[in-house]
Amino acid sequence: MSRHRDVRNLDLDEEMYDDDDYYDGDGHDMTYEEQEQMEAGVAAVHDALNGVPGITLKEIRETLYYYYFDLEKSIAWLLEQHSVKKPAAKPKAAPTASKASAAPEVAKVFSGPSPDDVVIAAREEGPKSGKKAKTAKKDQAIAAPTNQLEVDMQAMNMGSSATGGAPAPAPPIKIARKKVNVVEEYAKVDVKESANFVIIGHVDAGKSTMMGRLLYDIGAVDERTIQKFRKESEKMGKGSFALAWVMDSTDEERARGVTVDIATNQFETPKRKFTILDAPGHADFVPNMIAGAAQADFAVLVIDASTGGFESGFNVRGQTKEHALLVRSLGVQNLIVAVNKLDSVDWNHERFEEIEMQVSQFLTNAGFDPQNVQYIPCSGLTGENLVKRSAEPALTWFNGPTVLGALESIAPTARAIEKSLRISVQDVYKAGVTGGSVTISGRVDAGNVQVGETVHAAPSGEPATVKSMQVNDDIADWAVAGSNVVLNLNDIDPMHLKAGDILCDPLNPVPTVRAFRARIITFDLARPITNGATIVLHRGRINEAARIQALVATIDRADGQIIKKKPRHLASGQSAVVEIAFLGNGIPMETFKDSKDLGRVILRTGGDTIAAGIVDELF
Numbered sequence: 116m117s118r119h120r121d122v123r124n125l126d127l128d129e130e131m132y133d134d135d136d137y138y139d140g141d142g143h144d145m146t147y148e149e150q151e152q153m154e155a156g157v158a159a160v161h162d163a164l165n166g167v168p169g170i171t172l173k174e175i176r177e178t179l180y181y182y183y184f185d186l187e188k189s190i191a192w193l194l195e196q197h198s199v200k201k202p203a204a205k206p207k208a209a210p211t212a213s214k215a216s217a218a219p220e221v222a223k224v225f226s227g228p229s230p231d232d233v234v235i236a237a238r239e240e241g242p243k244s245g246k247k248a249k250t251a252k253k254d255q256a257i258a259a260p261t262n263q264l265e266v267d268m269q270a271m272n273m274g275s276s277a278t279g280g281a282p283a284p285a286p287p288i289k290i291a292r293k294k295v296n297v298v299e300e301y302a303k304v305d306v307k308e309s310a311n312f313v314i315i316g317h318v319d320a321g322k323s324t325m326m327g328r329l330l331y332d333i334g335a336v337d338e339r340t341i342q343k344f345r346k347e348s349e350k351m352g353k354g355s356f357a358l359a360w361v362m363d364s365t366d367e368e369r370a371r372g373v374t375v376d377i378a379t380n381q382f383e384t385p386k387r388k389f390t391i392l393d394a395p396g397h398a399d400f401v402p403n404m405i406a407g408a409a410q411a412d413f414a415v416l417v418i419d420a421s422t423g424g425f426e427s428g429f430n431v432r433g434q435t436k437e438h439a440l441l442v443r444s445l446g447v448q449n450l451i452v453a454v455n456k457l458d459s460v461d462w463n464h465e466r467f468e469e470i471e472m473q474v475s476q477f478l479t480n481a482g483f484d485p486q487n488v489q490y491i492p493c494s495g496l497t498g499e500n501l502v503k504r505s506a507e508p509a510l511t512w513f514n515g516p517t518v519l520g521a522l523e524s525i526a527p528t529a530r531a532i533e534k535s536l537r538i539s540v541q542d543v544y545k546a547g548v549t550g551g552s553v554t555i556s557g558r559v560d561a562g563n564v565q566v567g568e569t570v571h572a573a574p575s576g577e578p579a580t581v582k583s584m585q586v587n588d589d590i591a592d593w594a595v596a597g598s599n600v601v602l603n604l605n606d607i608d609p610m611h612l613k614a615g616d617i618l619c620d621p622l623n624p625v626p627t628v629r630a631f632r633a634r635i636i637t638f639d640l641a642r643p644i645t646n647g648a649t650i651v652l653h654r655g656r657i658n659e660a661a662r663i664q665a666l667v668a669t670i671d672r673a674d675g676q677i678i679k680k681k682p683r684h685l686a687s688g689q690s691a692v693v694e695i696a697f698l699g700n701g702i703p704m705e706t707f708k709d710s711k712d713l714g715r716v717i718l719r720t721g722g723d724t725i726a727a728g729i730v731d732e733l734f
């Protein structure tokens with residue numbers, strides 16, 4: 116076809132080159148629009164890869180097609196392929212620098228959507244040398260045009276390709292394209308905004324009761340269920356916890372009257388779909404609270420306003436401050452402070468003001484912008500100011516929003532739906548609910564995912580195929596970043612997946628790291644942090660034993676300037692750069708710059724939170 120003549124001066128392998136057809140991976144013609152994209156894409160890739168030998172036109176077309184004409188990904192993949200396959204003979208073929216420089220340049224040429232595409236993986240014995248690799252390439256050329264476009268990905272061992280060294284004996288991965296362009300599909304549909312919020316606060320502050328009442332008042336829980344809970348809880352001598360039972364569903368939680376694990380529940384308003392993450396308030400369950408907070412767009416801090424209640428929750432050992440600091444450290448910027456149980460102090464305005472003053476001082480010091488914090492006097496037990504504005508005569512001094520109004524006023528965090536796929540696994544269920552070998556629940560932190568797609572499980576490195584999925588309890592074909600999903604997976608043994616794992620794009624997997632450098636802020640410390648101290652590192656559902664292997668420097672919190680190199684210890688409220696090494700095999704991790712979700716860590720020891728930090732460098 117004449118429109119391809121401008122790329123004929125590529126170093127073409129005639130054996131593979133067939134200029135007559137566009138290959139679409141399924142043996143079908145492409146649409147006119149796709150052909151246009153292909154034409155522009157081929158020219159742009161050619162410009163970007165000029166000088167890289169051995170790349171065929173057919174390869175360029177196939178790669179562009181798999182990647183939905185995403186130039187950046189296509190170029191990166193082609194470079195990976197060619198830098199590994201011919202490392203010794205043509206060392207200049209794919210220096211890392213050319214990969215880095217090519218992408219931004221072509222991004223200007225093509226600004227279409229770039230979904231995270233592809234992939235069906237299969238394992239084969241990979242070639243061990245450059246020569247054998249070339250044979251494999253030939254095999255690939257013959258095998259490629261089947262009904263599913265498959266590409267030999269044996270050269271996807273990115274570490275060795277970047278250095279131009281001999282290819283590592285990584286097992287090959289074959290890729291096939293995804294069925295739909297999720298980014299385009301998402302743009303077509305009118306999806307209601309969804310938001311996750313976490314309920315935090317000291318033990319017994321009334322978190323579960325408040326959410327139970329909110330769900331009841333909004334009509335998400337019916338009268339009969341509440342009556343049943345009232346009867347059963349009274350029988351157990353726990354009548355005052357009836358509303359909390361809406362959230363606290365396990366026998367242990369109901370018998371103890373204490374939330375143990377994160378409880379989730381959904382409700383919808385005309386404007387939004389909300390997911391409630393009810394965090395446990397008890398000090399023993401802070402790790403579960405961290406897991407919940409990591410998924411939240413914003414938080415509701417519930418404060419017990421009863422006499423003595425506020426004081427015990429707000430002292431040094433109380434969880435009010437620890438929870439607030441934790442959510443801020445995990446990236447939450449917007450907070451609703453529900454000054455609860457105000458019924459027990461006759462809606463006393465002065466009590467409310469006193470609490471607001473003390474809490475606001477603390478929150479500002481903790482890094483919350485006062486403009487992003489709303490204070491609401493309320494009662495989870497009576498429902499005052501939760502869903503409807505209170506008609507209580509003693510509460511006329513307040514004319515601000517209800518808790519629900521405040522929830523609707525905060526914009527959920529913007530999510531990068533075009534980035535590489537990252538799903539944080541919350542729970543793993545062995546038998547697939549609707550088929551599949553494993554079912555997982557989790558949240559799409561970045562990118563998008565669709566049925567039929569192959570995902571990479573980190574850290575096991577095993578591929579899995581998405582058999583079916585649910586998004587916010589509805590059956591769906593695809594999901595984008597920000598969604599809570601349940602995925603039924605095939606082709607993976609349950610032993611290769613656990614809570615805290617990351618499902619990711621096989622072409623850009625999350626690395627598993629044994630050590631890293633981070634900038635941390637220390638909390639109130641019972642003892643200073645010293646070199647060599649063992650800690651438990653928390654990130655989402657992950658709790659991993661680790662060691663502080665170097666106190667690099669203390670730094671100025673405001674501008675990051677070094678105050679002291681190699682300090683002997685760290686005291687309360689200091690900012691510092693530290694190096695941390697895992698005692699085990701490490702965890703999948705990215706820098707904060709690359710992923711706000713995977714690059715934040717919390718450090719704990721002896722049941723206390725000692726610091727929070729962001730990851731700057733992976734070792």
Ligand SMILES: Nc1nc2c(ncn2[C@@H]2O[C@H](COP(=O)(O)OP(=O)(O)OP(=O)(O)O)[C@@H](O)[C@H]2O)c(=O)[nH]1
Pocket residue numbers: 316317318319320321322323324325355356359372373374375394395396397455456457458459493494495496497
């Ligand atoms: N007077 C009054 N009591 C309340 C209110 N909200 C909750 N309570 C009581 O406080 C106790 C604890 O309530 P929960 O909802 O279980 O507290 P929680 O914060 O969820 O507890 P954990 O999750 O275990 O930390 C129960 O006896 C509730 O009836 C309120 O608004 N007013």
